[in-house]
Amino acid sequence: MTLPNPAVPGFHPDPSVTRVGDDYYLACSSFEYLPGLPLFHSRDLVRWEPIGHVVTRPGQLALEKVPTLGGAWAPTVRFHDGRFWLVVTDAMGRGSLIFTAERAEGPWSDGVVMQGVSGIDPDLAWDSDGTCFVTYSGLQLDGDRAGEHLGVQQVRMDLETGRALEEPRSLWSGTGLMFPEAPHLYEIDGVWYLLIAEGGTERGHSVSIARAARPDGPFEGCPANPVLSARSTDRPVQNTGHADLVRTPDGGWALILPGMRPRGLTRAFSPMGRETFSTALEWVDGWPVVEPVRLTPPTGPVVRHDDFTGAELGLEWLSIRTPAADWSSLTERPGHLVVHADGSTMDDPRPRFVGRRQQHESAVFSVRVDSAGGVGGLSLRIDERHHYDIEVGAGIARARARVGGLCQTWEQPLPPGPVTVRIETEPVGGMGLDALGPDLVRLSVVPDTDSDTAIDSGGGPVELAVLDGRYVCAETAASFTGRVVGMYAAEGTVAFDRFSYRGED
Structure with a gap:
């Protein structure tokens, strides 16, 4: 067979x-x-x-x-x-x-x-x-x-x-x-x-x-x-x-x-x-x-959405070391996942983070963030020392790259109101130094409250950083795991809705 x-x-x-x-x-x-x-x-x-x-x-x-x-x-x-x-x-x-x-x-x-x-x-x-x-x-x-x-x-x-x-x-x-x-x-x-x-x-x-x-x-x-x-x-x-x-x-x-x-x-x-x-x-x-292990031809894009209207999170969602139910809620604000921060960040071993696995080489993760009560966003994570983040709060959009003991950030002011944040992985081909890594990781925001049409129409993502994907890979981190991308709260209370994933090989 x-x-x-x-x-x-x-x-x-x-x-x-x-x-x-x-x-x-x-x-x-x-x-x-x-x-x-x-x-x-x-x-x-x-x-x-x-x-x-x-x-x-x-x-x-x-x-x-x-x-x-x-x-x-x-x-x-x-x-x-x-x-x-x-x-x-x-x-x-x-x-x-x-x-x-x-x-x-x-x-x-x-x-x-x-x-x-x-x-x-x-x-x-x-x-x-x-x-x-x-x-x-x-x-x-x-x-x-x-x-x-x-x-x-x-x-x-x-x-x-x-x-x-x-x-x-x-x-x-x-x-x-x-x-x-x-x-x-x-x-x-x-x-x-x-x-x-x-x-x-x-x-x-x-x-x-x-x-x-x-x-x-x-x-x-x-x-x-x-x-x-x-x-x-x-x-x-x-x-x-x-x-x-x-x-x-x-x-x-x-x-x-x-x-x-x-x-x-x-x-x-x-x-x-x-x-x-x-x-x-x-x-x-x-x-x-x-028989050798062979790849089968890809079947086309896979699209997943979560509007957070269920009684509990779906089976695909993960947290890190502590149960998400201890500090998040699907009922506090219907149609949203509300995450309560405790001062931890993605640099900590127990962040307030809810994510799902990256399953395709080309992938786009996006979610609408209401950060009026705090600071939070999306993180692409291998472990607490290897992750790329895009977050919003206090009128600022911030991209962050953590690679071991090194950290760099990029910031841009934002208008008030909910914002869609996005992480995209783009496979790299060809020759030369730019092709050494497996992909590029793009961190962007879409300052539009109607996030569904803003992304689909190409109506204005603002790219804060384009990063080399080799630093968030299993071989670099040596943690035996793989990429998990998801929502986190670093300060206060952050509400998320309209999460989407699109993946293709």
């Missing part, structure tokens, strides 16, 4: 998939964002629809205080004995956790902490007797051994209590490339297969596989390892690894995995970070032969 790529565009890394009858369910990493661990449903592996999140309540993850790079890493989702199970590492937070639910849409449990599992990227598998095996990557995140990597490890686990039933054993850990991680264990026709990633999450990322007669080994590696890697190739999708294996509706097999779409003259920058891709495979002599 033909699998679309990207399968789930935008910052949706480390996908894991499980099949329940004719239904497929997919979960992704979410790091410091809330709600956490997004979930998708499909009947054909082609169209993925968001259905909810695992983390919807305070305390399920310890996100409020985790550092950037921490939070929800690399879930594995499975269905067993009538229940959904999801294991994940809350890095620098609660540790490795076990969540359960009767329905994938939730509600999900509060999470049981695994005891006796020191590492990341946990996986779940059960043998015919019902014994549960948790296989994981032995990267140490804390203590005297922080940073040490013990390879791929495994324990038998009591999932109800979270207690390991034995000391960890070392399993096959790949071909010798760095960072063996993301293990997934499967029984296929009486043979146990151990699928792992190695080579690091960057351009050397790859998929390798081994097999054994028992779930605890000993494992023999595939002679053709790695069975998938885009390193040192001209493929448009790079960093392919960390895969999960699933049967397709037509009886075949597929890998669901993260990848990146690097752009720029040297293909060095990936604005959207790690996205979810898919590819087919065949079995030959008991080993998988995997």
Whole structure:
């Protein structure tokens, strides 16, 4: 079958998939964002629809205080004995956790902490007797051994209590490339297969596989390892690894995995970070032969609007470390999202920010801002040290670029009244220094209360800054995430309405 790529565009890394009858369910990493661990449903592996999140309540993850790079890493989702199970590492937070639910849409449990599992990227598998095996990557995140990597490890686990039933054993850990991680264990026709990633999450990322007669080994590696890697190739999708294996509706097999779409003259920058891709495979002599990950032709522009008339924010909206419901309202001023500032800015780890992922190379985000009671606007964010902002308030429009320890601003006076602010990403081609980055980021305002007609008619956007997109990319920030663009309040109370997104590849 033909699998679309990207399968789930935008910052949706480390996908894991499980099949329940004719239904497929997919979960992704979410790091410091809330709600956490997004979930998708499909009947054909082609169209993925968001259905909810695992983390919807305070305390399920310890996100409020985790550092950037921490939070929800690399879930594995499975269905067993009538229940959904999801294991994940809350890095620098609660540790490795076990969540359960009767329905994938939730509600999900509060999470049981695994005891006796020191590492990341946990996986779940059960043998015919019902014994549960948790296989994981032995990267140490804390203590005297922080940073040490013990390879791929495994324990038998009591999932109800979270207690390991034995000391960890070392399993096959790949071909010798760095960072063996993301293990997934499967029984296929009486043979146990151990699928792992190695080579690091960057351009050397790859998929390798081994097999054994028992779930605890000993494992023999595939002679053709790695069975998938885009390193040192001209493929448009790079960093392919960390895969999960699933049967397709037509009886075949597929890998669901993260990848990146690097752009720029040297293909060095990936604005959207790690996205979810898919590819087919065949079995030959008991080993998988995997097709390269290929992009499918774009289908045309995608347009989304939000007039904020619903009872709650849609599933696409994210906040950073604290729930948006704690400091924003959809009822205070009907038809608006009202955000109350607390003095934090986009330079802080917990800003008053509500955003959505950039999912296309060419994208336009706009929103109408009533800043009569404060200062706020739109921000394109990778993390608190890498973001571009366009804000209004006190009669001033201000563009800001934050790149590490450097910050520059541009200002222009504005007439009173609501203003539309806009962030546009424009891919760059050709040769020379101007083509080194993946895109240009344009920050502008439209001083017109009728924002819908002002933008569509070309009736007067005022551009404050045109910035190089390479400084707000996953490789530059090194935060493992991707661009999220959204609304924020830096001072007082700010009301937003008529949010729109237009994206195209």
